[in-house]
Amino acid sequence: GENVEQHPSTLSVQEGDSAVIKCTYSDSASNYFPWYKQELGKGPQLIIDIRSNVGEKKDQRIAVTLNKTAKHFSLHITETQPEDSAVYFCAATSPAGFQKLVFGTGTRLLVSP
């Protein structure tokens, strides 16, 4: 089955810097890659997603890139703000059968003022 690895586990940046979180996946058939943000004590919320027919997607300060050949995808946050501090999860899902998201282990992002 699918396996997703996520790095780094923690990331500390200064306000205004960029942050990059990387994930790799094992199933070459996976075709949907969402990113979730989880604030303390709350459930994860989708912040951006990408499908395998697209190499890059942007939404204001957030972007995701996908390299299907290398089987990795990355989350880029520019001009970070303290409210970006949270745990970020990547996930992947295979089109085979039922959609079953497999999550990475999460990255705790801390943005210092």
Next chain:
Amino acid sequence: DGGITQSPKYLFRKEGQNVTLSCEQNLNHDAMYWYRQDPGQGLRLIYYSQIVNDFQKGDIAEGYSVSREKKESFPLTVTSAQKNPTAFYLCASSNRQGNTEAFFGQGTRLTVV
């Protein structure tokens, strides 16, 4: 407002007791999921259901049980057979067609005392 509701937010259980976590959604989603979250381990799938009256085991189903008698509801029972039940439990739902966003509830923190 459309959404997914978990209750209670905090739950305490004595060893040897079964306990049921509630999950209700009004998004008209066919698919529902239960995840367990432990520090440093991301989200692990316990059970999922694609449609009413049908559900499948996830990666860590031992010691848990579910039912799906109504489209809106997917309760999770943590039984006394679960060796280490203390964790944060997350319920999610999504459309069944294609790979689409999963919406999460706010979670239930279960503590065994």
